[in-house]
Amino acid sequence: MGNVIGIGAAPKRKEDQRFLTGRGNYVSDIKRSGMAAGVFVRSPHGHAVLRGIDKSAALASPGVIAVLTGDDVADDGLGSLPCGWGITDAKGVPMKEPPFPMLAQDKVRFVGDMVAFVIAETPEQANAAADLLKVDYEVLPSVVGVLEAIRPDAPQLFDDVPKNICCDWELGDKAAVESAFKKAAHVARLSLVNNRLIGNPMEPRAAIAEYEPGTDRYTLWTTSQFPHVVRFLMGALVLNIPQHKLRVVAPDVGGGFGVKQFHYGEEAVITWAAKRVRRPVKWVASRSEGYVSDRHGRDHVTEAELALDETGKFLAFRVKTLANMGGYLSTFGPNIPTNLYGPLLSGVYTTPAIYCNVKVVFTNTVPVDAYRGAGRPEATFVLERIVDVAASEMGIDRVEIRRRNMIPKEAYPYQTPVLVQYDSGDPMGCLDGALVAADVKNFGVRKAASASNGKFRGLGYSTYVEACGLAPSRFAGRLGARGGLYESATVRVHPTGQVTVMIGTHNHGQGHETTFAQIVSDKLGVAFENVDIVFGDTDRVQFGMGTYGSRSLVVGGAALSKATDKVIVKGKKIAAHLLEVSEADIQFEAGKFSVAGTDRIKTFEEIAGAAYVPHNYPLEVLEPGLEEQAYYDPVNFTYPGGCHIAEVEVDPETGTVTLVNYTAVDDVGTVINPMIVEGQLHGGIVQGVGQALFENAVYDEGSGQLLSGSLMDYCMPRADHLPMMKVATHSTLCTHTPMGVKGCGEVGTIGSPAAVINAVVDALSHLGVTHVDMPATPNRIWRLLQNASLPVAAE
Amino acid sequence: MTVQISFTLNGRPTSVDVEPATLVAELLREQLHLTGTHIGCDTSQCGACVVHLNGLPVKSCTLLAPALDGATLLTIEGLTGAPGSNQMHPMQEAFREHHGLQCGFCTPGMLMTAVALATEKPDLTEADVRHGLEGNICRCTGYQNIVISVMAGAAAMHAAKGE
Numbered sequence: 001m002g003n004v005i006g007i008g009a010a011p012k013r014k015e016d017q018r019f020l021t022g023r024g025n026y027v028s029d030i031k032r033s034g035m036a037a038g039v040f041v042r043s044p045h046g047h048a049v050l051r052g053i054d055k056s057a058a059l060a061s062p063g064v065i066a067v068l069t070g071d072d073v074a075d076d077g078l079g080s081l082p083c084g085w086g087i088t089d090a091k092g093v094p095m096k097e098p099p100f101p102m103l104a105q106d107k108v109r110f111v112g113d114m115v116a117f118v119i120a121e122t123p124e125q126a127n128a129a130a131d132l133l134k135v136d137y138e139v140l141p142s143v144v145g146v147l148e149a150i151r152p153d154a155p156q157l158f159d160d161v162p163k164n165i166c167c168d169w170e171l172g173d174k175a176a177v178e179s180a181f182k183k184a185a186h187v188a189r190l191s192l193v194n195n196r197l198i199g200n201p202m203e204p205r206a207a208i209a210e211y212e213p214g215t216d217r218y219t220l221w222t223t224s225q226f227p228h229v230v231r232f233l234m235g236a237l238v239l240n241i242p243q244h245k246l247r248v249v250a251p252d253v254g255g256g257f258g259v260k261q262f263h264y265g266e267e268a269v270i271t272w273a274a275k276r277v278r279r280p281v282k283w284v285a286s287r288s289e290g291y292v293s294d295r296h297g298r299d300h301v302t303e304a305e306l307a308l309d310e311t312g313k314f315l316a317f318r319v320k321t322l323a324n325m326g327g328y329l330s331t332f333g334p335n336i337p338t339n340l341y342g343p344l345l346s347g348v349y350t351t352p353a354i355y356c357n358v359k360v361v362f363t364n365t366v367p368v369d370a371y372r373g374a375g376r377p378e379a380t381f382v383l384e385r386i387v388d389v390a391a392s393e394m395g396i397d398r399v400e401i402r403r404r405n406m407i408p409k410e411a412y413p414y415q416t417p418v419l420v421q422y423d424s425g426d427p428m429g430c431l432d433g434a435l436v437a438a439d440v441k442n443f444g445v446r447k448a449a450s451a452s453n454g455k456f457r458g459l460g461y462s463t464y465v466e467a468c469g470l471a472p473s474r475f476a477g478r479l480g481a482r483g484g485l486y487e488s489a490t491v492r493v494h495p496t497g498q499v500t501v502m503i504g505t506h507n508h509g510q511g512h513e514t515t516f517a518q519i520v521s522d523k524l525g526v527a528f529e530n531v532d533i534v535f536g537d538t539d540r541v542q543f544g545m546g547t548y549g550s551r552s553l554v555v556g557g558a559a560l561s562k563a564t565d566k567v568i569v570k571g572k573k574i575a576a577h578l579l580e581v582s583e584a585d586i587q588f589e590a591g592k593f594s595v596a597g598t599d600r601i602k603t604f605e606e607i608a609g610a611a612y613v614p615h616n617y618p619l620e621v622l623e624p625g626l627e628e629q630a631y632y633d634p635v636n637f638t639y640p641g642g643c644h645i646a647e648v649e650v651d652p653e654t655g656t657v658t659l660v661n662y663t664a665v666d667d668v669g670t671v672i673n674p675m676i677v678e679g680q681l682h683g684g685i686v687q688g689v690g691q692a693l694f695e696n697a698v699y700d701e702g703s704g705q706l707l708s709g710s711l712m713d714y715c716m717p718r719a720d721h722l723p724m725m726k727v728a729t730h731s732t733l734c735t736h737t738p739m740g741v742k743g744c745g746e747v748g749t750i751g752s753p754a755a756v757i758n759a760v761v762d763a764l765s766h767l768g769v770t771h772v773d774m775p776a777t778p779n780r781i782w783r784l785l786q787n788a789s790l791p792v793a794a795e
Numbered sequence: 796m797t798v799q800i801s802f803t804l805n806g807r808p809t810s811v812d813v814e815p816a817t818l819v820a821e822l823l824r825e826q827l828h829l830t831g832t833h834i835g836c837d838t839s840q841c842g843a844c845v846v847h848l849n850g851l852p853v854k855s856c857t858l859l860a861p862a863l864d865g866a867t868l869l870t871i872e873g874l875t876g877a878p879g880s881n882q883m884h885p886m887q888e889a890f891r892e893h894h895g896l897q898c899g900f901c902t903p904g905m906l907m908t909a910v911a912l913a914t915e916k917p918d919l920t921e922a923d924v925r926h927g928l929e930g931n932i933c934r935c936t937g938y939q940n941i942v943i944s945v946m947a948g949a950a951a952m953h954a955a956k957g958e
Contacts, residue, residue, distance in 0.1 A: 012891050012894075019896055019899025021883065201934055202843060202901045203898070254898045255934050256898075257934065286837045287835065288837055509897035511897070679940055682938075683934070683935045710840075711836050712838050712840060718932060725939055
């Protein structure tokens, strides 16, 4: 007998033993008999006409098995990579949706666009042959920035997409906003850039495909956050493989952060190729290859205006954004800067009127899609920056202006003017908690100490909300989603009372094997170690939408909870039969079925055994077996939120910004495992700090070359960049999820960029600095200081 | 053309034929089937491939396999608790106890660096650990629990030795 471990406990993770001992099973660890190696030949140009490919030298190279190009794709009549989300403009006109071929056919549209796939006996031979492929490019000028891309004379990526605008999207009541601006006592204005990011999960993407001629079945092992979605999109829409003939497996996956939640061309090419060459084929990306092929994130240019009355109350908020889509529409691409951005511009405030216009723009860059937070960090950054600008211009304390506009706890549920209704929350409570935890009242002492060392210290706030638990299918469908966003779980009780759960979400670091086992242990009274969680294999799990948007616990956990409830209902029927009483008289608690008011009990193990040994069963009303499945489709998003406070020190000699303190108080609803939640918050915060201080994907305008193309050029946060952070939860319960959970995977990344940049601006405000674009690198700060209203002497 | 090399791998004498251009990380993963050593980059930046060569931490993605001849190599698969026990190493236990990992991909390299740091300096400070982990990138944890784990693991290692 082991321990029942319930909700709220912090057992050590079930998955850790294998990772700590080097026995994880990542895609790159897998070998198949007869396996060949594949490498992709990628465009070195940002924009070029593909005039022809001469395969002859490559084909003659030692060990080469095949060289496949876009012509072969066309010959086989294969589909284009589908976009999973269609948006429309204000008049209802659908977005421009050019094809995204799995290997380039007429043109290449970004550095890294796939041109050919070379298969050989070994990776070395495949690489050598790839070097011999002669690709005839007619190089065209590239456009990489959104401002440049919408100019009339800009290079055009697609003939039928004028000015490279995919969609001119809007949300909110434009007239009401205009009228409010006319009445405003003050209008704050801000132009900003939300920098392009590269996800950089530590495991590079990889895939292995195998075709079995005897059964006409394909298996694809891939580094994916949603194997069922890959199976559906690739099988049904790209390769025309019947779903039951296609198995997609995502085993241990070394981090995702959104980057691995898309259906990539590499997956389709390698699966198609495995059948053509009748050999298992393996491809493992290098890190540098990942930089030009993993989907990028963010990349907005925004102008925002906030109208306020004379007391600092927000009257209206108007935002115009140009969002970079890159060279093609990725799986969720157009949804991120629109549906996941506009509605979050309401933040935690009572702003009565909001209008948002987003031009979604094609450029010669890697396609942009969801990266941790996806749309919500961008919205939070705009809003929390302009609130600070308004406070500064109106001479109102930054905490006070937030308090004056915050939605009070008792006003929930709260309908915003931009679609969404927050079910629960307590932004003021989070703010109050964070002010104490960050020791804001003694900030002046610390600032003076910094000044005495010639350093500028600043404090920055970010009070935010996000929309998680993607999504109610009905709501998503109205907004253009081409799929449902429910989740499934199956609870299989074995004859010995042990439990296997098969769930449609994926685990790539979030600790689901532990959290989900806790839910089952808690609800069924089964020992924690007697619960196994299975995910990531379309042959073992019936269906599921995967892990992204902090949906695993919110949606998947709810499906699991529902399936577990069904197990209890069935168990009661069995117990009633065994104990010869009416089903209504059976109670279930702490792993025991009992007759109410008596000491007559059957343990969970006894019921499990009896389910599979149905002697004397009334088979006409009670089936043998104990396995239940549930699907759960939420009725609303969940709305985690909180308050983050960053404290930085700026060295005016070098421009270096050092994060010296960081405090977060987050409302994530019910906490199942506080250790895991804390870990998610830490990691999320640092990804946001990375955006604010270090990370930037930089392209060369004109050539389209990615200048930050390796870990040597793209600055990832390292251990010595960071202080010990203080994180805490201040939870209100979600009113519509079964356990009150809200999700925690992205809150850190959503809250932190604004907090850090607000702190940097605060540190430099005495020099007249009103805004700093991300990342606040030493170079950027130093240059700003040279132009600021010096003297640089500390106050 | 291959060369034969002999070395001690995780306590066992090992002889293999390798192509001279083979990297140690490739040798371990592809020829010796020890896939715990991970490859996360191509510029020796990420540290997922750290192993111990003659007791010192090295990035096995930048070391040519012929350099192993006559050497002693320890990989994550050889990191254990007390010899002959089934226990994990105190540093592994500390990472588990303090939630010093999430996706697990950087973890083997992180552990090998951590053990080397703790071996080198008995009384590690937080600053020592943060500086010492500069060559190992983790994208999941924000490093906080890794730093706490390394300090706890180092204390446990030295307590076990009676220091």
